[in-house]
Structures are given as C-alpha cells and as structure tokens.
Amino acid sequence: MSHPTAPTVDVVGIGNALVDVISHESPETVASLGAVPGSMTLVEEDRSVELYAAMGPAVETSGGSAANTMVGVASFGGSSHYVGRVRDDQLGRVFAHDLRSVGVGYSTLPAPDGPATGTCLIMVTPDGQRTMHTCLGASSLFGPDDVDPDVVRSGAVVYLEGYLFDRPEAQAAFAAASEVAHEAGRTVALTLSDSFCVERHRDAFLDLVEGHIDLLFANEAEICALYRVDDVDAAVDHVRGHCRIAAITRSEAGSVVVTADEVVAVGAEPVERVVDTTGAGDLYAAGFLVGLARGRDLATCARLGSLAASEVISHVGPRPEASLAALAAAAGIPTAG
Amino acid sequence: MSHPTAPTVDVVGIGNALVDVISHESPETVASLGAVPGSMTLVEEDRSVELYAAMGPAVETSGGSAANTMVGVASFGGSSHYVGRVRDDQLGRVFAHDLRSVGVGYSTLPAPDGPATGTCLIMVTPDGQRTMHTCLGASSLFGPDDVDPDVVRSGAVVYLEGYLFDRPEAQAAFAAASEVAHEAGRTVALTLSDSFCVERHRDAFLDLVEGHIDLLFANEAEICALYRVDDVDAAVDHVRGHCRIAAITRSEAGSVVVTADEVVAVGAEPVERVVDTTGAGDLYAAGFLVGLARGRDLATCARLGSLAASEVISHVGPRPEASLAALAAAAGIPTAG
Numbered sequence: 001m002s003h004p005t006a007p008t009v010d011v012v013g014i015g016n017a018l019v020d021v022i023s024h025e026s027p028e029t030v031a032s033l034g035a036v037p038g039s040m041t042l043v044e045e046d047r048s049v050e051l052y053a054a055m056g057p058a059v060e061t062s063g064g065s066a067a068n069t070m071v072g073v074a075s076f077g078g079s080s081h082y083v084g085r086v087r088d089d090q091l092g093r094v095f096a097h098d099l100r101s102v103g104v105g106y107s108t109l110p111a112p113d114g115p116a117t118g119t120c121l122i123m124v125t126p127d128g129q130r131t132m133h134t135c136l137g138a139s140s141l142f143g144p145d146d147v148d149p150d151v152v153r154s155g156a157v158v159y160l161e162g163y164l165f166d167r168p169e170a171q172a173a174f175a176a177a178s179e180v181a182h183e184a185g186r187t188v189a190l191t192l193s194d195s196f197c198v199e200r201h202r203d204a205f206l207d208l209v210e211g212h213i214d215l216l217f218a219n220e221a222e223i224c225a226l227y228r229v230d231d232v233d234a235a236v237d238h239v240r241g242h243c244r245i246a247a248i249t250r251s252e253a254g255s256v257v258v259t260a261d262e263v264v265a266v267g268a269e270p271v272e273r274v275v276d277t278t279g280a281g282d283l284y285a286a287g288f289l290v291g292l293a294r295g296r297d298l299a300t301c302a303r304l305g306s307l308a309a310s311e312v313i314s315h316v317g318p319r320p321e322a323s324l325a326a327l328a329a330a331a332g333i334p335t336a337g
Numbered sequence: 338m339s340h341p342t343a344p345t346v347d348v349v350g351i352g353n354a355l356v357d358v359i360s361h362e363s364p365e366t367v368a369s370l371g372a373v374p375g376s377m378t379l380v381e382e383d384r385s386v387e388l389y390a391a392m393g394p395a396v397e398t399s400g401g402s403a404a405n406t407m408v409g410v411a412s413f414g415g416s417s418h419y420v421g422r423v424r425d426d427q428l429g430r431v432f433a434h435d436l437r438s439v440g441v442g443y444s445t446l447p448a449p450d451g452p453a454t455g456t457c458l459i460m461v462t463p464d465g466q467r468t469m470h471t472c473l474g475a476s477s478l479f480g481p482d483d484v485d486p487d488v489v490r491s492g493a494v495v496y497l498e499g500y501l502f503d504r505p506e507a508q509a510a511f512a513a514a515s516e517v518a519h520e521a522g523r524t525v526a527l528t529l530s531d532s533f534c535v536e537r538h539r540d541a542f543l544d545l546v547e548g549h550i551d552l553l554f555a556n557e558a559e560i561c562a563l564y565r566v567d568d569v570d571a572a573v574d575h576v577r578g579h580c581r582i583a584a585i586t587r588s589e590a591g592s593v594v595v596t597a598d599e600v601v602a603v604g605a606e607p608v609e610r611v612v613d614t615t616g617a618g619d620l621y622a623a624g625f626l627v628g629l630a631r632g633r634d635l636a637t638c639a640r641l642g643s644l645a646a647s648e649v650i651s652h653v654g655p656r657p658e659a660s661l662a663a664l665a666a667a668a669g670i671p672t673a674g
Contacts, residue, residue: 052434055438057656058434058438059396060396061397089427090454091427
C-alpha cells in the first residue's frame, strides 16, 4: 500500500446474513425429519417450507454466524462492521435493525429483487443442542461485488465464516477480501463453522488455512475433519505450522490456543444450565477477537471467548442478552473503554 | 335457527392479527419516546418505523390478543379457531404457522396486496411491564367480509377483543359475528383490552356490554373506565345487571367473577419473578374460556385463568411455553381429554 492507514474498527465480519427461526423440538421429531443432530444442512426453499410446517411455534431473531460474532464484539465494547446480503423485505429490515441497534456498522445494500432474506430453521432439543437447516435466500447471491474494499481495510481483523464456502461466488468474495486485508496489513481470521461444511470443501479450506489465514477458529470435529485425523493432538500437530494462531474449542473442556511455539489451554466458564448451544462458537470468536484487537495475551483472549460462549448458551438465541463488557469487567478483564 | 347444530370447537376468537416485536428497554427510553407505560397506542407506519429504529435488538413472535387466547385454549387441550387478517408476506406466514403448529384452526385467507402484516412493537421494562405500539397493517382492513358465519357458529363461545373497536369496519364485523353467534345459541364474550381503547369508544362498548355480551373480561382500569368510576366495587355494581358474567382481573390480587347473584374472588397464582406481563389478560381469558366450555364452575374457571396468566408472565412473549394442560393437571384441575 502506498498510503497505509490505521484500522478504524476492531473487527470486520463477512458471512451469510440469516434470520433464525427457533423452536423447541423433541429428539424424536428431529430424527423423524431426517436431520443430523448438531449439524447445519443447506436446503432449498421448498424443503425449508416443508421443515417449517413440521416445526412447532417459533421465535424469529437475527442470526448468521459472523453477524452474531460482530454483535458479540460490540457487546464487549469493541467496534465492528458486518458485510452480508439480505433482501429489502421484512426479515431483511429485522436483520439490519438488530445489527445497527447495538452499534454494529452495516452498509451492505439490501437487494431490491431476487430471493427473500435467508433463514436458518433451528430446532433446539432439551439437551440444548441445535440442529439447523439454512435456506440462503438473498445470501445465495453474495459475491465479490458485495464486498467494499474500504470496509475491509477499516478492520484490524477481517473475520470470515466457513459457511461461505458452500458457494463459489462467496469463496471468491472471501479471497478478494482476504487479499485486500493482507495488502493493508490486516489480520485475516477464519472459522471452519461446521464439520460437514469442511468435508464438502476440504481442499479449499486446506489451501486457505495453509496459505492465507492468520487466525483459525475450529472445534474438535472441524479441525479433525480438516486434517482427516481422529484426535485433536494429531490435528494440533498439523495446524501449528500452517497458521499463526489456531483457537480450538472443546465444548465443556474449554479451548486450546496453538501457535508455532506454544499451546495454551483455557477452561470453559461454568454454566448453570445449557439451554441452547446456538452461537457458542460465534461468541467464543467474539471474545477472542476483542482480546486480540486490544492486544491481550492469548490466554486472556481465550478466557474472553469462554466468557461470551457461556453467556450465549445459557438462554435461547444466538446473541448475548447481557452486556459482555460488564461480564468481562466482573471477571477482572475489562475490555470496554 | 331452523337447523341448530352443536358447536364443534370450544372457542372461536376474532381479533387483530399481529406479530410482536419485543425488546428490553429502560423506563427512561420508554419515556423519551413519549410513550405511556403499560398502554397500547395505535400508530401509522412512519411512526412505527421511527419507534423501531429507536428500539434495541428484538425478537419477533406471533401475538395478537385474541390469537394468544386461542393458543392458550389449545395448550389447555381445548379446541379453538382464530379469525384475523394478515398479508401474504413473511410475517403473515409466521403468524399462520404459529397458530396451526399448535393446532389452532385458522382459515382467514391472507391478503394478496395492501398493507403488510400488522406488528406490535413491545418495549418490556425491567419490572415486567410492557408498552405497546401497534401498526395494524393488513388488519386495518379487517371487516365483515373476513368473518365466515360457519366458523362463528362452530364455536361454543365466540370471543372478541376490544382492540377491534378502534375501527368501524372491525366493529361491524364484530356486530355481525355476534348476531350469527346468538342466533346459533352460542355464548358471546368480549375483552375490553385496554383502558385507553375503552376511553376512545366508551359508548360503543357500553352499548355492547349492556345489550349483546354474555361474558365480559376486563381489568380494573378498563371496567372503571367503562363506567367512569374510581373503584372496582362501584364498577361491579354497574356491570352485574348488564351481562351474565363479568370476570375482572386484578393483577397480583387475582380476579373477581361477578354474576347477577354471586361474586367469586380467586387469588393469583404465585410467580417467582414477573419477566414480561404481555399476554397476562389474554391467557387468563384462555383458562376461563376452557373452563366455561367444559362446564366448570366459575371459581374453577377463574383458577384456570390465573394458572395460565402466571405461566405467561414468567417468561418473555405472549404465548405459553409450557403445556397448560399439564399445569392444570398438576394443580388438580385437569382440562384435557
């Protein structure tokens, strides 16, 4: 860059813009619908309509993995901006409102025509596990044109969700954003999102992780799927040479942060009752990214991640209901101000 | 009627079909928006957009006073049918889904054009009180043509919400439904809905209560507004000659049921913490109506009402999250089966 500039926000997130439709269902209902518990399945509109008809009464709330993370960053007192595509319809207005109302920047123009705003049907079972069926809708047309290079350059970290990898145009958008970010000296982060998504696009993910990513988020199933190994230790051996930092989440066992020369393990925050695990990974990333953008050490980043994840799994819905800045301050690791 | 037939469902409800948009706000925010805490205000679309922009992140969930009551009846194991007007849009489909998924009959055709499905912006303060701004949308065109006489005749009780009285065409629809119901030998019930609504349409309400209603639901503020008196005892003296049964709810003091020759007082069910009072009156009516349709005495009807109200105020949202049939069975007053 001939005129390098300092970032103006902590994190820019790019992902599939979705409104979540959340219902409580029995494991038997989930099974009878042919769904894989805990997974995310992409579906066309007719299948989405069919599944919705089989679901019980639901609540609608804004979601989208990277969008949830940007809301988490804002809740910690950090600054964030989101890039993702909705339609100019009722759910699209809901999506934009819920970002802007918590201070997340959002400037992607809503599509005036084409598919409706995307939805994610989420069936939550009594054990708190969520099974998701996503109809991408307007987000299925997300591509390089939706990514404003100035927005990408504005973030200290650019954060991408792996779910984008289900479509070539979205992959291209990610590649373009990644290039712009690196040219501007920014950190590029990726979350693998879903082990089935990794299975579907393993080569593309491997290429990215090995050549273009500074910071990788994954859970155990995802990182093992990426390297086709059975245990996390083997996956750690693989990943450590390939990207600067890998943060591997392990549910109630906390997380492990891996760099070329250290492995930092941090426990999970205790939770009285797991109500809905939707958003756990998204919010872990939020805490980690805020810590990183504010220059904290990796153990502190991971603790902030655990703190945010514990909040979001204690209630229904993928976004924090309490101020994460206040929770962090109470835990002795203030992030705001 | 030359061919009187037995009712096929317990209750048919007629009301404004609305999707609720619920956010948590401070009392200061509510005041700064010029809203009257605890009230329902009708607003045009531009004011609704302005208020929404000022609200924090929200969840969307199906609402509408009489619709909530019909869902409550179904949750008790009763049968119910709803009549109300939505547009053929995203929120309209959400509204219809949430009724049908719990077994409430709903056959009103969605409007193919005109205003969007109505919304009710609900700001919940930390004390659990809700302040509502309703943009009627598609429901603003609700009129006599939307009421199928066969549907009205199908209910043992026809239940009308007072909110309908804000528009002459809806009043006309109510009058028509009331006439059909009485001709078929059905019971006609009305809830006054809101003291400000009563103030706006006092003469129309008085005419109804004194000449056309068998069962009246009201809270203290509403019944006092109807008779322009300051205390409930005075209101009770007024109402007892005018309609067969009046059920007056008194928040944490329970309810009083008044007939020509008796006054039955029933306490409220204890609630650990009041989270959101939205739907309290709607669900009281559900319990009462189920009891009535199943031939229970008035004290039992009131207890079922208290039970349902206590469930709905213990969580966010205007519809039951637990099975009311199970709660009633646990309380020794089974309603299902």
